[in-house]
Amino acid sequence: MGRIIDISMTIEEGMQVWKNYAHKKPSITNVQNHDEGKPHESLLSLNVHTGTHVDAPLHMIAGGDTIETVTLEQLNGAARVLDLTHLKDHISKEDLVPFAIQRGERILFKTSSSLTEEFDLEFPYLRADGAEYLADIGVSIVGTDALGIERAQPEYPTHRTLMRNGIVIVEGLRLKHVEAGNYTLILAPLKLTGIDAAPARAFLIGD
Template sequence: MRVIDLTHTINENMPVYPGTDTPKLISVNTYEKNGFKETFLQMYTHTGTHMDPPVHICEGKKTLDEFPIEQFIGKAIVIDCRMLKEGDAITMEQLKCYGDKIERVDFLLFNLGWDKKWGSDEYFGDYPCIDDEVMEYILKGKYKGIGFDVIGLDPIADENLTRHKKLFENSDIINIENLTNLEQCVNDLFWFSCFPLKIEKCDGSPIRAVAWFE
């Protein structure tokens, strides 16, 4: 079995969404004083490689802990969008290259190659986003989730979060952001898991996203 880690490492200097704070990892117990090591972790629920449930945007909609556990595992395919330039849109042209494979998966993962900019100011640039036709296609499908190697479903400049609202107002689906290493996944179906922390009334959670090939 080949396993690929699609998750960025959490640390105190990692990129975070503008307006939020970086994580704090504070040593509270040490081998010398307490005989064991323990760290106090403080961070936003939408830190690093993480997922959004509908309640992140829409009051009264489903929280992460309300999803059945099978929501977070299934077949996936990576849509290669690395040919797109800054400001371009992700269109059905990119999806059609994969034929009926995109109808046989639970997760659509979009590879912009943007994870290579992780840790630089460029990461917050004008990354490509899905257009209205792709959004409608996703909404009409039976997908468990979609995912991207960028910091948001919407452009950072869109404070209205237009795509988030359209996605979550109309479906019970999860949205994954800040994936990495998607180029290591072949252009075919593979197993994918993205389990969140089980937090009560959870509006989002860091995840450990993993692809594997049997």
């Protein structure tokens, strides 16, 4: 096996969350400990869109498929990291065309979001025309290092275009230490059911 590169966010109380909303931050509470003569145990309260996570269509589409419908076969396999750190506002079709993306590819965006652990409201997002382009190609996964694949787009066209075309959205990756290129992606969302997303551990296997 090649080297293993962790591309997951660490779940901790002070981590970045969407718009830094206090109610979206995870809570970790000690519920019993050795001082009480008991085994040490903790309680985790966690929004399923915290940190590195996989979206299900239900997140943006009423009556959409839930998280257990996303298969391990779709999530895991060959993937390509695209270096888009030079982009300041959005990722458009024009930005993606030079990469000659192919049907079935798992595409991961490395943007300026990987260069900070603070939430930036102006993070680069995938514009609707970029989503339409990827849907027309028929990619398998679109992953991003931002906590969202889009922002400031009424009706969420990026999410909905990808989801309606069977493309899995992964958000909250950490790619600062990853060079552009080809890898094997291992993505393991928690085995949840009936809901809109699942936190995930993600890593790449390189040469």
